[in-house]
Amino acid sequence: MTASLTIATWNINSVRLRQDLLSLLMADAAxxxxxxxxxxxxxxxxxxxxxxxxxxxxxxxxxxKGYNGVAILSRLRLTLIETAPxxxxxxxxxxxxxxxxxxxxxxxxxxxxxxxxxxxxDRDANPKYGHKLxxxxxxTKYFEAHPPHRTILVGDLNIAPLENDVWxxxxxxDVVSHTPPETDGLNAWRAQGFVDAVRHFVPxxxxxxxxxxxxxxxxxxxxxxxxxxxxxxxxxxxPSLSTxxxxxxxxxxxxxxxxxxxxxxxxx
DNA sequence: ATGGTTGGCCCCCAA
Numbered sequence: 431m432t433a434s435l436t437i438a439t440w441n442i443n444s445v446r447l448r449q450d451l452l453s454l455l456m457a458d459a460a461x462x463x464x465x466x467x468x469x470x471x472x473x474x475x476x477x478x479x480x481x482x483x484x485x486x487x488x489x490x491x492x493x494x495k496g497y498n499g500v501a502i503l504s505r506l507r508l509t510l511i512e513t514a515p516x517x518x519x520x521x522x523x524x525x526x527x528x529x530x531x532x533x534x535x536x537x538x539x540x541x542x543x544x545x546x547x548x549x550x551x552d553r554d555a556n557p558k559y560g561h562k563l564x565x566x567x568x569x570t571k572y573f574e575a576h577p578p579h580r581t582i583l584v585g586d587l588n589i590a591p592l593e594n595d596v597w598x599x600x601x602x603x604d605v606v607s608h609t610p611p612e613t614d615g616l617n618a619w620r621a622q623g624f625v626d627a628v629r630h631f632v633p634x635x636x637x638x639x640x641x642x643x644x645x646x647x648x649x650x651x652x653x654x655x656x657x658x659x660x661x662x663x664x665x666x667x668x669p670s671l672s673t674x675x676x677x678x679x680x681x682x683x684x685x686x687x688x689x690x691x692x693x694x695x696x697x698x
Numbered sequence: 699a700t701g702g703t704t705g706g707c708c709c710c711c712a713a
Contacts, residue, residue: 443713444705468713470706496706497713546713558712588713644713645702688704688713 434672435506435532435696436461439541439584439659440680441641441689445469445501449477451683452503456484458677459693462505463530467543467586469499476501490528498523500541500585507531511538515572517565524565532698535580542569542585547606559606562588566615573622578664582696583624586689587660589616592629594637595657607656624662627694628674641689642681649681661694670696 438461442448445466452464464486469476471493481489486503490510493499500523502508511527524544530537545562553560566589589612593599602608620626632638639655646652663671672695680690 447705468705496711548712643702644704647702685704 432697435698437463438691438693439465440691441467441586443468443687445471449480452484455691464503465541465584466501469493469501492523492526494523500526500543502528502541517568538581540583544588546588551606551609570619578623579666581664583662588658590656591616592634597654623664625668627661627663630671631674640692644688659689659692672697
């Protein structure tokens with residue numbers, strides 16, 4: 431018997447401010463699991479009944495004051511994976527991993543919030559850019575040493591790897607999120623056993639965005655987007671890929687995030 | 699070349 435599993439990932443940009451929008455995501459996409467980034471909420475102030483209200487009672491979260499923060503809300507039972515590395519030894523709440531109880535074989539889920547990397551694409555002038563490249567290199571090494579199986583990796587990876595993942599490839603080559611060291615680094619990470627689940631469905635000559643800056647008068651008119659939010663699956667799950675959605679309309683939700691949810695359904 | 703907006707928090711930092 432085949433069951434389906436729907437996973438959404440969303441950089442919510444403050445879970446306390448936008449928690450009500452999660453019911454719109456539930457109504458629209460009915461995910462079994464929601465992975466959040468930039469929750470900006472220490473664990474003690476994470477909305478305590480949020481998962482219950484959404485029908486996703488199993489909640490794992492890793493937050494801190496002011497910045498970062500990730501969380502997983504699930505209809506299926508989760509087990510926290512305690513052995514995941516402390517990336518760049520910073521304890522900065524950019525990753526949480528869980529095993530998902532599916533009824534048959536469990537699945538492994540990684541939720542990442544990769545450093546944005548600041549403005550200047552030079553690791554000497556801008557340590558945040560160096561941190562971003564180091565984070566990606568560490569993640570690449572980790573999955574090289576631990577090849578993924580039955581694994582789903584999601585998150586705001588803060589890199590648009592392909593030419594048509596940005597509104598203007600040539601113009602963004604020296605803009606952090608699309609520089610060659612970042613896109614090469616992300617491709618090397620993904621090559622450690624993952625498939626880009628959304629590009630599995632959409633040819634690389636088609637534009638795809640998941641983020642539009644707040645700093646545009648009308649994001650839909652200028653449409654200067656980037657695809658920063660990703661869902662990857664290990665190669666053994668590629669035959670299970672069923673459908674995907676990018677909820678572009680969420681960019682117009684009342685007081686929305688600058689990112690929109692990405693949703694994937696697998697037949698498991 | 700620059701500026702534009704947002705959230706969190708202690709007035710400026712990160713995005």
